[in-house]
Amino acid sequence: MSTHETSGPLLDPSTPRSERLIGLFRVHARLDFEEVDSAIASGDVVRIQRQVHRLKGAASSFGATALAECAATLERTARNGEIPSGASRGELKELLQATLHEVESGL
Numbered sequence: 001m002s003t004h005e006t007s008g009p010l011l012d013p014s015t016p017r018s019e020r021l022i023g024l025f026r027v028h029a030r031l032d033f034e035e036v037d038s039a040i041a042s043g044d045v046v047r048i049q050r051q052v053h054r055l056k057g058a059a060s061s062f063g064a065t066a067l068a069e070c071a072a073t074l075e076r077t078a079r080n081g082e083i084p085s086g087a088s089r090g091e092l093k094e095l096l097q098a099t100l101h102e103v104e105s106g107l
Contacts (some may be wrong), residue, residue, distance in 0.1 A: 006036035010099045015063025022103060025062045031057060033096050036074070040089050052092075059099070067095045 016023075032055040039047035056071035070092050074084045 010064060010066050010095070010102050012063035012065055017062065021062070025058060026100060028042075028101060029055065029058055029062075029064075029096060029100065030069075034095065036092065037089065040084055043083055045078045045081055045083060048084065049075055052084075053079060055092075064099045067092075067099050070095050 032051060032076055035050060035051040036055060039051050052071050054076045056068050056075055059065075059068035059071055070088075074092060077084045077088065
């Protein structure tokens with residue numbers, strides 16, 4: 001069980017989402033994760049912090065609270081000059097995939 005699993009929904013039902021916003025989130029969240037993943041692989045904490053901050057903001061605006069919280073944890077790790085662990089990266093990926101699955105299921 002991941003440390004960021006929630007008993008509630010992955011998506012805040014009170015957050016309004018237009019079709020355009022859903023489309024943008026689906027594309028950009030994946031791209032942002034790929035950038036985070038690449039930054040972790042290269043060990044660039046400044047880039048990790050920047051990219052995970054971007055993903056956190058997108059997730060927060062979209063109402064994907066669990067994903068935003070996980071991204072915030074990785075951002076704090078990078079801000080402290082540390083490379084997030086593989087487990088943290090895996091957790092972020094799992095939450096992103098679960099969130100996107102929920103989004104796509106609702107279309």
